[in-house]
Amino acid sequence: xxxxxxxRIAVDAMGGDGAPDVVVEAVDQVLLEQxxxxxxxxxxxxxxxxxxxSSWGDRVSILHADRALSADTSVAAAIRRGQDSSLWGAIGxxxxxxxxxxxxxxxxxxxxxxxxxxxxxxxxxxxxxxxxALPTTDRAVWMLDLGANxxxxxxxxxxxxxxxxxxxxxxxxxxxxxxxxxxxxEPGKGPDVLRQAADMIASDQSLNYTGFxxxxxxxxxxxxxxxxxxxxxxVLLKSxxxxxxxxxxxxxxxFSGSLSGLVAKKKLRRLHDSxxxxxxxxxxxxxxxxxxxxxxxxxxxxxxxRAIRLAEVEVRQDLITRLDxxxxxxx
Amino acid sequence: xxxxxxxRIAVDAMGGDGAPDVVVEAVDQVLLEQxxxxxxxxxxxxxxxxxxxSSWGDRVSILHADRALSADTSVAAAIRRGQDSSLWGAIGxxxxxxxxxxxxxxxxxxxxxxxxxxxxxxxxxxxxxxxxALPTTDRAVWMLDLGANxxxxxxxxxxxxxxxxxxxxxxxxxxxxxxxxxxxxEPGKGPDVLRQAADMIASDQSLNYTGFxxxxxxxxxxxxxxxxxxxxxxVLLKSxxxxxxxxxxxxxxxFSGSLSGLVAKKKLRRLHDSxxxxxxxxxxxxxxxxxxxxxxxxxxxxxxxRAIRLAEVEVRQDLITRLDxxxxxxx
Numbered sequence: 001x002x003x004x005x006x007x008r009i010a011v012d013a014m015g016g017d018g019a020p021d022v023v024v025e026a027v028d029q030v031l032l033e034q035x036x037x038x039x040x041x042x043x044x045x046x047x048x049x050x051x052x053x054s055s056w057g058d059r060v061s062i063l064h065a066d067r068a069l070s071a072d073t074s075v076a077a078a079i080r081r082g083q084d085s086s087l088w089g090a091i092g093x094x095x096x097x098x099x100x101x102x103x104x105x106x107x108x109x110x111x112x113x114x115x116x117x118x119x120x121x122x123x124x125x126x127x128x129x130x131x132x133a134l135p136t137t138d139r140a141v142w143m144l145d146l147g148a149n150x151x152x153x154x155x156x157x158x159x160x161x162x163x164x165x166x167x168x169x170x171x172x173x174x175x176x177x178x179x180x181x182x183x184x185x186e187p188g189k190g191p192d193v194l195r196q197a198a199d200m201i202a203s204d205q206s207l208n209y210t211g212f213x214x215x216x217x218x219x220x221x222x223x224x225x226x227x228x229x230x231x232x233x234x235v236l237l238k239s240x241x242x243x244x245x246x247x248x249x250x251x252x253x254x255f256s257g258s259l260s261g262l263v264a265k266k267k268l269r270r271l272h273d274s275x276x277x278x279x280x281x282x283x284x285x286x287x288x289x290x291x292x293x294x295x296x297x298x299x300x301x302x303x304x305x306r307a308i309r310l311a312e313v314e315v316r317q318d319l320i321t322r323l324d325x326x327x328x329x330x331x
Numbered sequence: 332x333x334x335x336x337x338x339r340i341a342v343d344a345m346g347g348d349g350a351p352d353v354v355v356e357a358v359d360q361v362l363l364e365q366x367x368x369x370x371x372x373x374x375x376x377x378x379x380x381x382x383x384x385s386s387w388g389d390r391v392s393i394l395h396a397d398r399a400l401s402a403d404t405s406v407a408a409a410i411r412r413g414q415d416s417s418l419w420g421a422i423g424x425x426x427x428x429x430x431x432x433x434x435x436x437x438x439x440x441x442x443x444x445x446x447x448x449x450x451x452x453x454x455x456x457x458x459x460x461x462x463x464a465l466p467t468t469d470r471a472v473w474m475l476d477l478g479a480n481x482x483x484x485x486x487x488x489x490x491x492x493x494x495x496x497x498x499x500x501x502x503x504x505x506x507x508x509x510x511x512x513x514x515x516x517e518p519g520k521g522p523d524v525l526r527q528a529a530d531m532i533a534s535d536q537s538l539n540y541t542g543f544x545x546x547x548x549x550x551x552x553x554x555x556x557x558x559x560x561x562x563x564x565x566v567l568l569k570s571x572x573x574x575x576x577x578x579x580x581x582x583x584x585x586f587s588g589s590l591s592g593l594v595a596k597k598k599l600r601r602l603h604d605s606x607x608x609x610x611x612x613x614x615x616x617x618x619x620x621x622x623x624x625x626x627x628x629x630x631x632x633x634x635x636x637r638a639i640r641l642a643e644v645e646v647r648q649d650l651i652t653r654l655d656x657x658x659x660x661x662x
Contacts, residue, residue: 072517136577150514150522183481183565186403191481191562215566216573231522234514235546235563236570242547243571244578246467250602251582271581 010093013043014068014086016105025301065089078110101291101311119290143226154196179213179223282307341424344374345399345417347436356632396420409441432622432642450621474557485527510544510554613638
C-alpha cells in the first residue's frame with residue numbers, strides 16, 4: 001500500500017484461458033468498484049496498449065513482458081527460462097515493492113515455484129499452499145490445500161491448519177471451525193498421517209479443531225475450513241463441481257417447454273448464479289512472503305475481478321504480517 | 332446355484348442401520364421380484380422368527396446367530412471373537428457351499444477381513460476391493476476401490492482395473508472405458524504411483540484404457556469405470572453426494588409456496604429418485620473367491636433388495652470364474 005492508501009496490484013495479463021481480453025474486462029470492473037486500487041498489467045506492451053481504454057487514466061500502468069507461460073510449461077523451465085514471461089514480470093513487481101500483490105490465472109506450478117523463489121517463504125514454511133473457497137450457497141467454506149502438495153506429512157497438515165485459520169479470520173472476520181478431511185469421522189479412521197495431524201491440530205489452543213470431517217459433511221455446514229492434501233482437495237472440489245453441473249443440465253432439460261418450467265428455470269438460474277465459480281474465484285497462496293492470488297485458469301472477467309478484490313482485502317488486512325506472527329508464536 | 336437353477340443368498344440380517352426390519356422388508360420385495368432366489372437370513376432366531384411372514388413359505392430359512400457386529404467393532408476383534416456374529420454365520424454359509432452369495436450391510440472392514448479369511452482370494456489378489464456405482468442420472472459409472480485400501484501401489488491399481496473391467500462386462504454387458512483418477516488429465520500429472528499404474532493399465536490389451544480422468548469428468552460421461560485408491564474414491568463419492576444433497580434442499584426451499592413451484596417440485600422429486608442411492612446400492616467385493624455384496628449401512632429396503640438382485644446377477648453370470656480366468660491369462 002502506498003502512502004495515499006492505494007493498494008497496487010500486479011496482474012499477469014497473459015495468465016488464463018481468456019487472457020488478455022478477460023483481464024482487460026476485469027480491469028474495467030475493478031476500476032469502477034475498487035476506488036483505492038491501482039493496477040499494473042504485465043504482458044506484451046503493443047498488444048496491451050491496443051486494448052487499453054482511455055477511461056483507465058493513470059490508475060493502470062502497463063509493464064512489458066514478451067510472452068505468456070503456457071499451461072504445460074514445466075516448473076523447471078518456467079524458473080530457468082521464464083525471465084521474459086508475464087508471470088515472472090508480475091512477481092518481480094512485488095519483489096521490487098512496486099506492487100503489493102500479484103494476481104495470476106496462469107500455470108499454478110510455475111506461480112508457486114516463482115513466488116517461492118522470488119518472494120521467499122514465511123519462517124518455517126516449506127512450500128506454498130492454496131486456500132480455495134468451495135462453491136456453497138450459504139456461508140463460506142474454505143479448503144486447503146488445493147495446490148500441488150500431493151504427498152504431505154502430519155506437520156505440513158498442521159501448518160495448513162495454522163495458515164488457513166489465520167487467513168480465514170482475516171478474510172471472513174470470524175474464527176473458523178476446522179475439520180481434517182478423512183474417510184470416516186471416528187478417531188481411529190483413515191491413514192496414520194491423519195491421526196498424527198489430528199493430534200497436532202487438536203493440541204494447538206489457538207485452533208478451533210472439530211475433528212475428522214467426511215467429504216459429504218463439508219457441504220452440510222459442519223466446518224468452515226477443511227484441511228487436506230492437494231490431491232484429496234482437488235478430488236473433493238472437482239467431484240462436487242461435476243455432480244452439480246450434471247444435475248443442473250438434467251434439471252434444465254426437465255423444465256423446458258412449459259410455463260411452470262419457465263418460472264422454475266428462473267429460480268434455477270438464480271441458484272446457479274449463487275453457485276457460480278466466478279463468485280468464489282481467487283485462491284490465496286499461503287506461506288509465501290507476499291500476497292499472491294491464484295485465479296482459476298477458466299475464470300471469466302467477473303471471477304478475475306473477484307480475485308483482484310481478494311488481493312486488496314488481503315493487503316489491507318495485512319495478512320502476511322499476521323501469518324508471520326502466528327507462525328512465530330506457535331513454533 | 333443349486334440344480335433347480337435357484338440362487339441361494341445368505342443375508343446378514345443384523346447388518347446395517349435399519350436391521351433387521353429393513354432386511355425383512357427387502358425380503359418381501361426380493362421374493363416378489365426374483366422368482367429364482369432363495370434366502371437364508373442369519374441373525375437371532377427368536378427375533379427373526381417373530382418377524383417372519385407366512386408368505387415367505389420355504390423360500391426363506393433362518394439361521395441362528397447370537398448377535399450383530401457393531402459398526403465400530405475392530406477388524407481384529409471381528410476375526411478373533413466374531414464367531415457368534417450374524418456376519419460370520421452368513422459368510423460361513425457360502426464357505427460351506429450352502430449359499431452362493433452373501434449380502435451384508437454391516438461393518439465393511441470386518442466383512443472384507445472375514446470374507447478374505449474364510450473364502451480365500453483369487454490367485455494373485457492380495458486384498459479385496461469394493462466396486463460401487465456412482466449416482467448418475469444416465470449410464471452407469473462404476474468406481475473402485477471404495478473400500479479400505481487406502482495406500483495402494485501401482486500393481487494394485489492395475490489389479491483394480493482388471494477386476495473392475497471383467498465385473499463391469501458381467502454386470503453391464505459392455506466393455507468399460509477405464510479412467511485412472513488423477514488431479515490433471517495430462518500424462519505428466521499427479522503422483523508417481525499413478526503414472527506407473529497408467530503404464531501398466533495402458534499396456535494390457537484386454538483393457539480399454541482412456542487415460543487419466545479428473546473428478547469432474549467422472550460425471551460427464553468420459554468413462555465407465557474409474558480406478559482409484561479407497562481414500563480418493565470415498566472422497567469423490569461423498570463429495571458428490573453432499574453437493575447434490577445441498578442443492579436439492581436449496582432448490583426445494585426455493586420452489587415452495589407457488590403453483591409453478593408445485594410442478595417443479597414434482598419434477599425435482601423424479602430427478603431425486605433417479606439419483607436415489609437405493610437405486611445404486613450394492614457394491615461387489617472383488618478379489619474374494621466367492622460372491623460378496625456390501626450394502627450401504629444406511630440403505631433402505633429397496634436398496635437392500637437391489638444389493639440382493641446384484642448378488643443374483645453376479646452368481647448367474649459366474650463372475651468369480653471369469654475373474655479367475657482373466658487373472659490367470661494376464662499374470
